[in-house]
Amino acid sequence: MNRTVYVCCGTGCLANNSLDVYRELKRLIEEHEVDADVKTIVKATGCNGLCEKGPLVKIEPDNICYSKVKASDVKEIVEKTLINGQIVNRLLIFDTAQGKKVISHKDTDFYKSQQKIALRNIGEIDPANIDDYIERGGYEALSKVLFQMTPEGVISEIEKSGLRGRGGGGFPTGRKWRQCCNVNYFPKYVICNGDEGDPGAFMDRSILEGDPNTVIEGMIICAYSIKSHRGFIYIRDEYSLALKNMDCALRQARERGYLGKNIMNSGFDFDIEIVRGGGAFVCGESTALMQSIEGNVGEPRAKYIHSVEKGLWGQPTVLNNVETWANVPEIIMKGSDWFSSIGTENSKGTKVFSLVGKVKNTGLVEIPMGTTLRELVFKIGGGIIGDKKFKAVQSGGPSGGCIPESLMDLPVDFDTLKNIGSMMGSGGMIVMDERTCMVDVARYYLNFLSEESCGKCVACREGIKRMLEILTDICNGKGSEEDLDLLESLCHTVEEASLCGLGKTAPNPVLTTLKYFKDEYYAHIRDKRCPAGVCPELTEYEIDEKLCISCGLCAKNCPASAIWGEKGKPYYINTESCVKCGNCLDSCKFNAVGVKKGARL
Amino acid sequence: MFEKYPKEHRYTLAMLQDLQKEYGYIPKEKLLELSQYLDIPLSKLYSMATFYKALSLKPKGRYIIKVCDGTACHIRSSKSLLDEIENSLGIKPGETTKDGKFSLEVVNCLGSCAIAPVMVINDRYYGKLTSSKVREILREYGGAGDE
Numbered sequence: 001m002n003r004t005v006y007v008c009c010g011t012g013c014l015a016n017n018s019l020d021v022y023r024e025l026k027r028l029i030e031e032h033e034v035d036a037d038v039k040t041i042v043k044a045t046g047c048n049g050l051c052e053k054g055p056l057v058k059i060e061p062d063n064i065c066y067s068k069v070k071a072s073d074v075k076e077i078v079e080k081t082l083i084n085g086q087i088v089n090r091l092l093i094f095d096t097a098q099g100k101k102v103i104s105h106k107d108t109d110f111y112k113s114q115q116k117i118a119l120r121n122i123g124e125i126d127p128a129n130i131d132d133y134i135e136r137g138g139y140e141a142l143s144k145v146l147f148q149m150t151p152e153g154v155i156s157e158i159e160k161s162g163l164r165g166r167g168g169g170g171f172p173t174g175r176k177w178r179q180c181c182n183v184n185y186f187p188k189y190v191i192c193n194g195d196e197g198d199p200g201a202f203m204d205r206s207i208l209e210g211d212p213n214t215v216i217e218g219m220i221i222c223a224y225s226i227k228s229h230r231g232f233i234y235i236r237d238e239y240s241l242a243l244k245n246m247d248c249a250l251r252q253a254r255e256r257g258y259l260g261k262n263i264m265n266s267g268f269d270f271d272i273e274i275v276r277g278g279g280a281f282v283c284g285e286s287t288a289l290m291q292s293i294e295g296n297v298g299e300p301r302a303k304y305i306h307s308v309e310k311g312l313w314g315q316p317t318v319l320n321n322v323e324t325w326a327n328v329p330e331i332i333m334k335g336s337d338w339f340s341s342i343g344t345e346n347s348k349g350t351k352v353f354s355l356v357g358k359v360k361n362t363g364l365v366e367i368p369m370g371t372t373l374r375e376l377v378f379k380i381g382g383g384i385i386g387d388k389k390f391k392a393v394q395s396g397g398p399s400g401g402c403i404p405e406s407l408m409d410l411p412v413d414f415d416t417l418k419n420i421g422s423m424m425g426s427g428g429m430i431v432m433d434e435r436t437c438m439v440d441v442a443r444y445y446l447n448f449l450s451e452e453s454c455g456k457c458v459a460c461r462e463g464i465k466r467m468l469e470i471l472t473d474i475c476n477g478k479g480s481e482e483d484l485d486l487l488e489s490l491c492h493t494v495e496e497a498s499l500c501g502l503g504k505t506a507p508n509p510v511l512t513t514l515k516y517f518k519d520e521y522y523a524h525i526r527d528k529r530c531p532a533g534v535c536p537e538l539t540e541y542e543i544d545e546k547l548c549i550s551c552g553l554c555a556k557n558c559p560a561s562a563i564w565g566e567k568g569k570p571y572y573i574n575t576e577s578c579v580k581c582g583n584c585l586d587s588c589k590f591n592a593v594g595v596k597k598g599a600r601l
Numbered sequence: 602m603f604e605k606y607p608k609e610h611r612y613t614l615a616m617l618q619d620l621q622k623e624y625g626y627i628p629k630e631k632l633l634e635l636s637q638y639l640d641i642p643l644s645k646l647y648s649m650a651t652f653y654k655a656l657s658l659k660p661k662g663r664y665i666i667k668v669c670d671g672t673a674c675h676i677r678s679s680k681s682l683l684d685e686i687e688n689s690l691g692i693k694p695g696e697t698t699k700d701g702k703f704s705l706e707v708v709n710c711l712g713s714c715a716i717a718p719v720m721v722i723n724d725r726y727y728g729k730l731t732s733s734k735v736r737e738i739l740r741e742y743g744g745a746g747d748e
Contacts, residue, residue, distance in 0.1 A: 011711075011712065011713055011726065012713055012715055012716050012728070014726065015713065015716060015719075015725075015726030015727065015728045016716075016728070054716075196712065197709070197710070198710070199670075199671035199672040199673070199675075199709050199710035200671055200672035200673045200710060200714050201710075201712075201714075202710075202712035202713070202714060202715075205712040237618065237655045238655075238708075238711060238712070239712065240724065275614075275615075276614070276615060276618055277655075278614050278617075278618065278649075278652075278653030278654065278655045278656065279653055279654030279655035279656075280652060280653050280654060281709065292614065293611065294610070294611050295609075295610045295611040295612060295613035295614055296613075296649075297648055297649055297652045297653075298652070298653075354714055354715075356672075356673040356714035356715060356717065357672070357673050357676055357677075357714075357717075358676065358677075362673075362714065362715040362717075363715050394672065397672075428672070428714075430672045430673055430676065430714075432676060436676050441672075441676070444672070444675055445672075448709055451709075452709075454652070557731075557733075559681065559684075559685060559732045559733065579681075579684065581678065581680075581681040581684070581732065582678060582681075583681065583731070583732070
């Protein structure tokens with residue numbers, strides 16, 4: 001039987017030495033003359049929540065998926081599975097929902113609840129080989145557009161599909177193209193925004209790494225509809241694998257005549273160039289990104305000048321996010337009716353989320369719009385690690401908000417999230433449990449934003465800094481109740497007066513935590529206590545003598561050697577040398593370690 | 602090394618990135634050279650070099666340790682990794698050890714949230730870290746000061 005072995009070489013699996021596994025597989029297969037091609041394949045990091053169980057090795061057509069494969073396991077895989085067709089049980093994936101091992105990752109609940117459009121090829125193809133993409137229907141949409149559709153037809157198809165920008169704002173994609181098309185002013189440009197900077201989001205990286213051709217195809221289709229001949233893909237410099245794979249894909253597409261002069265002999269010309277980002281979060285903002293491509297400092301400009309009219313170098317420009325581009329070829333192939341049948345009334349299709357934080361199955365999930373948050377976190381995500389108590393889920397990165405348990409039954413779509421003070425953002429979903437301090441989370445985002453604020457407008461530059469000072473005081477036990485009113489009024493000023501989206505949405509993490517978790521602010525201010533045991537100044541750990549079985553695990557995990565004890569007697573913590581890392585609390589299997597109830601200061 | 606780019610304003614960032622890659626930082630002389638090559642005021646290049654995080658005007662160590670403090674890493678206590686490195690190497694974020702071996706940086710999200718908390722030494726990723734694992738990894742690199 002002709003088998004294909006896929007070794008996941010996404011950033012996550014690479015961190016677990018998947019390259020060694022790949023090399024070893026190649027070597028042993030050659031040695032044994034096994035009838036199988038070894039292919040490297042880039043899978044979305046954590047696409048099946050398995051990235052933490054990586055490296056992953058998939059064997060087709062047997063439909064077997066092995067996890068946590070080490071180079072030393074390869075011999076057994078080759079001898080048992082590839083030569084004798086047996087399954088190596090110990091390497092199979094354990095599905096927490098079913099409580100048993102499963103042969104294929106596709107048998108897990110995590111996988112079955114998903115619907116893949118943007119991620120359709122990821123994990124199934126070798127991104128370094130354009131033939132893999134073509135084999136799965138790649139560039140058919142382009143051919144359809146070039147030879148069977150008019151530019152007008154393409155735009156109205158995208159309009160009808162109801163596709164909205166996946167980068168965060170949710171602007172209707174078709175309308176954007178239409179506006180740009182209506183401007184009679186050339187040359188026009190097409191840009192892909194791959195400057196994914198939201199902490200906790202990595203869907204764009206996975207698409208760029210795992211299926212670069214779909215992004216290219218989407219961009220060419222748009223270029224045809226607005227009569228543009230030049231495009232740019234702006235990718236974060238930190239995403240080295242994404243840069244490498246995109247470069248390779250562009251080269252191959254050019255060789256095959258999908259890019260460059262006279263594409264597929266249609267007479268249409270279009271080419272794309274990669275621009276490396278410089279590590280500035282604000283460059284994810286569209287006008288700042290264009291400034292950066294032009295070779296300037298990435299500062300945003302006021303929004304009343306529309307990029308579709310005056311964008312890159314003052315020319316009409318369509319800029320869309322990576323995931324948006326990845327949806328375009330599928331919409332063209334399957335039609336707008338199909339796409340708009342998925343999702344909710346005003347949010348069509350699917351959305352990719354990176355489900356991370358304190359959740360059991362971390363990874364990328366693509367779900368139809370309108371799925372409830374509860375389903376996302378508890379069914380697909382499998383619930384909270386260590387079955388601790390769920391506290392909140394944070395969406396939308398630094399521009400989003402924290403959503404409490406009481407709102408978990410709401411559907412995920414652009415408008416619902418906005419109404420509750422958060423936003424869709426690029427799709428980071430960070431799950432937080434009782435060990436996460438919401439005041440610290442708000443402080444964390446403000447700290448992030450104060451570093452990343454470009455400094456152009458006063459409201460954002462100074463306002464965020466002052467808000468951060470107040471929150472830092474509260475975390476250090478120096479806050480007062482009046483601070484909360486000041487904080488809230490500052491929030492509204494920054495929201496109103498900032499120039500770009502970064503500043504306008506910066507207060508969201510503060511406002512939502514103030515709204516839904518005010519008791520935690522009060523605990524910090526009135527009781528001088530951090531209930532989650534996170535803020536060091538306001539935290540003291542203690543060991544419950546009745547619950548401690550003196551196993552000594554806490555002492556073993558204590559980096560400061562601040563825990564003492566002897567067999568048969570409860571352990572105790574020396575608060576003088578304690579560094580408040582919380583390792584003891586997290587490692588105790590008997591809930592004997594807790595955060596002291598009384599005030600500390 | 603500028604020759605591979607046309608003398609166009611828009612390649613400024615790319616050229617600065619190449620300098621950063623080549624030298625590990627952007628030496629003053631090179632910045633002057635670039636300003637002449639592109640006919641751009643030095644002050645403008647300086648503003649770019651200080652705006653973009655990927656660029657540095659100070660020399661970096663041979664091993665650059667990037668500790669991720671993205672949200673997912675933050676709530677999985679990336680702070681304790683940082684404390685461990687600060688204690689072991691005696692440097693704070695943004696600093697380099699006296700022997701020029703290690704530089705320590707805190708970065709915002711490396712996009713490897715599924716294996717949080719994460720750190721990267723040069724191009725090698727380390728995931729699901731604890732402070733004791735960090736100690737071990739630093740030991741593998743031979744620690745600081747014994748060269």
